[in-house]
Amino acid sequence: xxxxxxxxxxxxxxxxxxxxxxxxxxxxxxxxxxxxxxxxxxxxxxxxxxxxxxxxxxxxxxxxxxxxxxxxxxxxxxxxxxxxxxxxxxxxxxxxxxxxxxxxxxxxxxxxxxxxxxxxxxxxxxxxxxxxxxxxxxxxxxxxxxxxxxxxxxxxxxxxxxxxxxxxxxxxxxxxxxx
Numbered sequence: 242x243x244x245x246x247x248x249x250x251x252x253x254x255x256x257x258x259x260x261x262x263x264x265x266x267x268x269x270x271x272x273x274x275x276x277x278x279x280x281x282x283x284x285x286x287x288x289x290x291x292x293x294x295x296x297x298x299x300x301x302x303x304x305x306x307x308x309x310x311x312x313x314x315x316x317x318x319x320x321x322x323x324x325x326x327x328x329x330x331x332x333x334x335x336x337x338x339x340x341x342x343x344x345x346x347x348x349x350x351x352x353x354x355x356x357x358x359x360x361x362x363x364x365x366x367x368x369x370x371x372x373x374x375x376x377x378x379x380x381x382x383x384x385x386x387x388x389x390x391x392x393x394x395x396x397x398x399x400x401x402x403x404x405x406x407x408x409x410x411x412x413x414x415x416x417x418x419x420x
Contacts, residue, residue, distance in 0.1 A: 264301030
């Protein structure tokens with residue numbers, strides 16, 4: 242297979258991302274273009290610098306399309322606190338109610354708010370996210386803030402968001418304003 246070079250490679254990467262409804266990993270893009278994963282990381286950075294709305298998720302890269310479906314979703318920012326080893330349990334509670342965990346946000350004392358995309362909607366995606374953390378020996382952002390973090394969660398309706406919050410509260414994950 243021939244290596245796809247520079248601008249042409251970025252054009253095809255952009256086209257692939259626009260046409261996929263799932264994340265594409267850096268490794269898959271590297272394989273398709275016959276370059277290293279590091280070259281793909283640089284290409285994605287260049288595309289982002291040109292204003293392309295590419296999101297790096299734990300499952301791979303996605304092109305942010307206008308989704309009327311997503312615009313209709315109910316959205317809530319929730320505050321949570323737990324130890325790192327409870328992350329899988331927390332995420333599973335949320336996705337088990339049919340909600341999506343869009344991101345995690347922590348307040349860093351130097352950098353301010355740090356936001357990372359998670360985009361998990363089911364147990365399989367939660368397992369993949371946790372496995373990626375473990376296999377890369379990465380830290381959870383919440384470790385920077387003694388377990389305190391925010392999540393943006395999306396669901397089909399407010400009732401589902403209320404059920405998620407009640408379940409997280411019962412499990413001891415939710416930070417409530419009456420504490």
